[in-house]
Amino acid sequence: MKILVCISHVPDTTSKINFTEGDSQFDKNGVQFVINPNDEFGLTRAMWFKEKQGASVDVVTVGEADVEPTLRKALAIGADNAIRVNTPATDSFQVAKELAKVVEDGSYDLVIAGRESIDYNGGMVPGMLAKLIKANFINTCVGLEIEGDKATATREIDGGKETLSANLPLVIGGQKGLVEESDLKIPNMRGIMMARKKPLNVVDPVDADKRSEAVKFEKPAPKGDVKLVDADNLDELIDLLHNDAKAI
């Protein structure tokens, strides 16, 4: 089985979010980038398939050279090859179209992407990619088993779960549940050394068109101070929630 894991290179969850150039660009200054958490669960599940069922695992990112440390980290976790499509990621459709070319060229059976990236929260790359390559698509995937060319997946729905089955090729939008937090691997020294020697192929973009553009960013208005209520005066809290907030 050939597996491709799509990795989004995103600011660490603790990053301060700022903008530059007249609030039109995300300010990368001093920001630490990481593998998108949803993708890391998927990558770890891919490693499980590799170990238990025999699979090759490639990782791919659409981006310029600055994303390479993130790909190297994925290699250190255990991926076999990395691919970087050499173009800035501008919108989800453009990224999906670039990825579609990589999937077609590599004839992958299973593509594991994340439910959403934590920077733009688009949640659309996996689904768009699947439909561009005419593969099956399962979103918010919290469990995945593959047998032969058949996949059984658990999907998180509002208020529960459902079990789905589909044939490969398949694209999933994954998240925690594919593996548990405790299954995530911190790359060890040997992994990091080996990752330096693994192939990181830079491929040319197909120059996909984009359909949307982030024109301007804005930060939320600063919040007013918290209204503290004495623990011995909870009637006041109820009154505030009822009359002020109109929430109960």
Add this chain to the structure above:
Amino acid sequence: MSVLVYTESENGKFKKAAFEAASYAKGIADALGSSVTAVSFNAENTSELGKYGVSKVLEISNDKLSKFNADAYADALSQAAKKEDAKVVVLSQTANDKYLAPILAVNLEAGYAPNVVALPESTDPFTVKRTAFTNKAFNMTSISTDVKIVGLAKNAFGLKENETEVSSEAFEPSLDESDFSINVESVDKATNKITIADAEIVVSGGRGLKGPENWEMIEELADVLGAATACSKPVSDMGWRPHSEHVGQTGKPVAANLYIAVGISGAIQHLAGINASKNKVVINNDPEAPFFKAADYGVVGDAFEVVPKLIEKLKEFKANNA
């Protein structure tokens, strides 16, 4: 050239998200000088949509669509959009809507903006405000395609009544085998519990509660308020509560009217996921806990004393205000 809205229903009843999406679609239709057409799947009482500004309903009744299926639903919606020559399609952001949106975007060669929080800033270029960086920022996105898809964030617009005369017609999309290549084997959904996605009030517990045996009071507080229960990430990682209750940046987003955090410190990843909630209450014994900077109302105190007292007071309040 109407504005099309997908109105999600469950067991024949429209979800609140459907009415909110319809209200929003009406706002866009007014800006464009057009009208709203809704598409419903096996829903009863489609005339209810008239209250929120819908003037026409394309009613799909098809047993094969009794369970949600993203490919088939997206195909049906694409056919409806083409039939109506819709240039704007409005969705909500439920799990199902988020699943079908990218498929629909490919079908219709449309640009898609998710997590939108307001009516378009301008309709030409078509520019909408959406959240980014998990609620740490907003982003103006302009869509350049002929057909545009907008995903409306929960509780961002609210329900706006706009009594409109509504006509409905049966709509039979032509669906083929490829629409059903994913089999729904089973659905496991607790029917008696309020879901985090649907809830107006969410009561959430963190590591400060010490252990799973102490969740009874959280359940009871939720019960009194008609709320859903949720938890912080470590609580689900330690198996105190199911993963489905994990909220935050890497868990479920919460956009409730009221979010009550008990024994949760307010880490940036937690806050990012719940910040879209309108009113936030924190109960924590550490006055320095970062949650107090993010909350609207706070009680500094021991959860094991405050929560039982709060439950009693709320019961009294409910009894007097019934």
